[in-house]
Amino acid sequence: MDLQTVNILLEKYFEGTTTITEEKQLKAYFTSNNVAPHLAHYRDVFGYFKTEKEIKFDKKLPLQPRKTKTVKWISIAASLALLSGTVWWVSNSNEAQANELGTFNNPEEAYQATQEALHLLSNEVNQGVEGMAVLKQYEQTKRKIFKKQSNKQSK
Amino acid sequence: MKSLEFEQLIAPFKNKVFRFAKRLLVSTEEAEDATQEVMVRLWNKKETLVNYNSVEALAMTMTKNFCLDQLKSKRASNLQLVHSNYSDNRTGLEKEIEAKDSWNWVEKIINTLPEQQRLIIQMRDIEEYEFETIAAVLEMNETAVRVALSRARKTIREQLVAKHNYGLTNS
Numbered sequence: 001m002d003l004q005t006v007n008i009l010l011e012k013y014f015e016g017t018t019t020i021t022e023e024k025q026l027k028a029y030f031t032s033n034n035v036a037p038h039l040a041h042y043r044d045v046f047g048y049f050k051t052e053k054e055i056k057f058d059k060k061l062p063l064q065p066r067k068t069k070t071v072k073w074i075s076i077a078a079s080l081a082l083l084s085g086t087v088w089w090v091s092n093s094n095e096a097q098a099n100e101l102g103t104f105n106n107p108e109e110a111y112q113a114t115q116e117a118l119h120l121l122s123n124e125v126n127q128g129v130e131g132m133a134v135l136k137q138y139e140q141t142k143r144k145i146f147k148k149q150s151n152k153q154s155k
Numbered sequence: 156m157k158s159l160e161f162e163q164l165i166a167p168f169k170n171k172v173f174r175f176a177k178r179l180l181v182s183t184e185e186a187e188d189a190t191q192e193v194m195v196r197l198w199n200k201k202e203t204l205v206n207y208n209s210v211e212a213l214a215m216t217m218t219k220n221f222c223l224d225q226l227k228s229k230r231a232s233n234l235q236l237v238h239s240n241y242s243d244n245r246t247g248l249e250k251e252i253e254a255k256d257s258w259n260w261v262e263k264i265i266n267t268l269p270e271q272q273r274l275i276i277q278m279r280d281i282e283e284y285e286f287e288t289i290a291a292v293l294e295m296n297e298t299a300v301r302v303a304l305s306r307a308r309k310t311i312r313e314q315l316v317a318k319h320n321y322g323l324t325n326s
Contacts, residue, residue, distance in 0.1 A: 048261040059190070
């Protein structure tokens with residue numbers, strides 16, 4: 001490239017009117033080995049531009065696939081399912097029990113069943129009371145012994 | 156969209172986003188964080204990306220907004236970080252010392268420009284974007300972009316000429 005063209009291009013360059021192609025020509029000229037001495041300081045500028053373009057970004061990008069989000073949603077769904085399942089099961093079994101409380105259509109049958117139930121209850125209670133009668137014997141004996149002991153101590 | 160497809164989608168402009176962020180934030184670490192952040196945000200809206208004409212322009216706009224927010228909150232906090240205080244990792248690598256030294260000068264000059272001009276220089280002179288794209292990303296009209304670009308280029312020239320003529324200025 002002859003000096004005159006370089007001068008024209010430089011002038012346009014500083015006015016901001018050069019095209020990309022013209023700027024590439026300038027870069028090529030100023031990074032070559034035959035730059036006119038009085039333009040030598042422009043070598044720094046165009047040389048700098050050229051080296052700056054070679055800087056690379058070589059760090060790894062922390063790109064996480066959407067997995068984390070899906071896992072989160074799956075766990076939320078699973079816990080919801082578990083919770084609603086438990087609630088359903090509990091309420092269902094309660095209902096079943098409530099149904100089993102049994103109703104009688106015939107009042108006589110109901111009366112009989114109630115009597116039977118009360119009999120059963122009182123029998124059990126009586127058995128318990130009989131058992132307690134035996135305990136009374138123990139209590140008396142214990143009192144005798146402990147009285148003696150406490151008497152001895154007081155003497 | 157699988158992560159592999161996404162990597163392929165962003166591959167052509169991943170580095171541009173990083174350099175763009177670095178132009179504003181200066182520090183390499185912060186620019187890396189910003190790039191990761193922007194890419195993750197893109198990844199999160201990957202289903203809607205088909206609606207955009209250019210994912211690259213979208214990514215650049217997101218980067219610009221994110222970095223400007225970063226700078227704003229940094230300025231708002233008491234801890235003020237002065238850009239020239241950063242030592243860049245790469246400069247320590249002492250490669251091509253002499254050439255790099257004068258290129259560092261260019262970098263320093265560019266980093267003193269207003270943010271908008273810095274971004275325009277980055278997009279035009281380094282990444283070689285057309286004015287149309289630059290205007291879209293920066294939400295300006297093309298004429299304003301050209302004016303700002305011309306101003307930035309002239310500032311760089313003036314400062315560089317001054318440096319060459321006197322040899323020493325503040326470093």
